[in-house]
Amino acid sequence: MRITAAFSIVIASCLLAPPHVAADVTKPSRSTIESQYREVATRIIDATMQQNGAWKKMEGLCDGVGHRISGSPELDKAVEWALATMRSDGHENVHPEKAMIPKWTRGDEWAKLVEPRISDLHMLGLGMSVGTPTGGVTGRVVIVQDEDAFDKAAGQMRGAIVLFNNPMPQWTHEKGACYGHTVRFRGKGPRMAAEKGAVACLVRSVTARSLRSPHTGATHFHEDGLSIPGAAITTEDADMLQRMVDAGEAPVVTLKMDARYHGMVPGANVIGELRGSERPDEVVVISGHLDAWDVGQGAHDDGGGCVAAMEAISVLRRLGLRPRRTIRVVLWTNEENGVFGAKQYVIDHKDELAKHVAAIESDSGTFTPVGMSVQHDDKSRQAAMANRMTEILALLEPIGPMKATEGWSGADVGLMRSAGVPLLGQNVHGATYFDYHHTHADTLDKVDPKDLSQCVASMAVVSYIIADMPGRLDDLPELTPTNIHSTRGDIKSAPHHR
Ligand SMILES: [Zn+2]
Incomplete structure (x- = not known):
């Protein structure tokens, strides 16, 4: 096909500088999605x-x-x-x-402070947890905040109830809720404490704000059966137990859970x-x-x-x-x-x-x-x-x-x-x-x-x-x-x- 000289000049000029390009430089065209x-x-x-x-x-x-x-x-x-x-x-x-x-079913469950005074603790068993024996388990409370504190206190855990008192930080725009970091002991805590001979595990509820409501959630399930009952207590009750330990008292708790995996x-x-x-x-x-x-x-x-x-x-x-x-x-x-x-x-x-x-x-x-x-x-x-x-x-x-x-x-x-x-x-x-x-x-x-x-x-x-x-x-x-x-x-x- 023959192209006349005049026509080819038009094509060439279009390729070099099509008229709409000049307009686009100062005023970008709207995107396909937008338009x-x-x-x-x-x-x-x-x-x-x-x-x-x-x-x-x-x-x-x-x-x-x-x-x-x-x-x-x-x-x-x-x-x-x-x-x-x-x-x-x-x-x-x-x-x-x-x-x-x-x-998995929760069944009847409760937790009670029995020393130095008697008081109900507000709790929810952790999903997939094992239950306690019929009469519950009783133990003095060992409190840890993180993995380092856990390692240091490991020698005191035989026969005890371990409380992971790891607070969730306040939500911020920059960091969000930090859920993934804070929730870790809910998942792995019962197994960690079981390995050190504890009889039960409590975790501070994963929330930064509380009206004494406990927060449940799944704990890791272990086919080998090496686990102990795990429950979440309210941030208020966790704080109280912490104050007691800090003051030199030795709180004792009884935990009862009919939890069962079917x-x-x-x-x-x-x-x-x-x-x-x-x-x-x-x-x-x-x-x-x-x-x-x-x-x-x-x-x-x-x-x-x-x-x-x-x-x-x-x-x-x-x-x-x-x-x-x-x-x-x-x-x-x-x-x-x-x-x-x-x-x-x-x-x-x-x-x-x-x-x-x-x-x-x-x-x-x-x-x-x-x-x-x-x-x-x-x-x-x-x-x-x-x-x-x-x-x-x-x-x-x-x-x-x-x-x-x-x-x-x-x-x-x-x-x-x-x-x-x-x-x-x-x-x-x-x-x-x-x-x-x-x-x-x-x-x-x-x-x-x-x-x-x-x-x-x-x-x-x-x-x-x-x-x-x-x-x-x-x-x-x-x-x-x-x-x-x-x-x-x-x-x-x-x-x-x-
Ligand atoms: Zn969800």
Whole structure:
């Protein structure tokens, strides 16, 4: 084909300096995500904030079912409730997926200070703990704050009750709650103390603020049976025992627990979908865990996470929005004491994980959403995810400022990390979460309806965009449609090169 000289000059000048490049240098073009999804994101947020479907679901789960520990009849009832609720919302592929899960029961339990005076101690046995003999166990209290103090006091522990009095620091914006660090003795304490000959283990409740409410949670389970009963006492009672020891007194405590492990029993993850219009076999998982401790109502932990996921696809369905890929709600079973629901999912869906374009978990309470964390096995892909999430989260501006951070996503979705699935965790304003976490006080009245709706909107907008956008969230910058688009203009304005 012949090209005239005049025509080839036009082509050459376009290649060298196309007219739109000059405009882009001073005024960067809007990103693909911004220009394609701003309008729909606003529509999703507006619709969510005007509806109360999420709150109705919370009433159904928290008031209608209540607490629901792994292996309990209440958790079976929660599974039935979730299936019926997702079916009545018109979702596709609603079904349970069987997983074998541990059954542990608390039974009757109490703790008493018997020397230097008699007083009840407020306590909750630790999940998966062994019980005491029928009459309980009695021992003088040895108090340690950390591993160093434990090693120093190890010689005094035979026949004693060891108290790990390790306080949780106050929550701050910079450091958060420090849960992972503070909680360590709840998991490993009973075994550590058992190895030194102690007869029982107490841990200071993992909270920075208390109205004398004990906080339960799982302790490590040991098949070899070398363990002793473990219980959490309130921060107030831990402080009192500490003051007594500091004053030279020798407090003695009796602990009674009928706790019992009953083995593995059948349970189920619950699935429901908004099927994709073009690539239905590619999946965005949105999730929370359906099980909860056997106290309170499991409202923040993690009823709100389950309901946010369920309601997110209900909102999209009511708006007639069907993304290219499938959004799959997964309500995990047994997050609290074993994560056996997520373990089973990874086994059952192993051939499909390569087509999981993202897995999102909400398990930090249902407070004001502040962004999402991103996690990927490959650090360069994780950085690419963070950049792209910054663009997506900008569309949640009507709710408030949002930030993408790199790090922890969730205990359940975390099991898909080694399969290369891009993971996300819903981040919320976390200043009060650990006031309620794993206590009798984790009830629906602690959830703010507006915060709950905002969490639904966050989950709906983010999952819709990730399920609909042309590329994957973890595509490396040079592969993304966003970047290809922007290199036509000014590469410096491309979001992935900022
Ligand atoms: Zn949880």
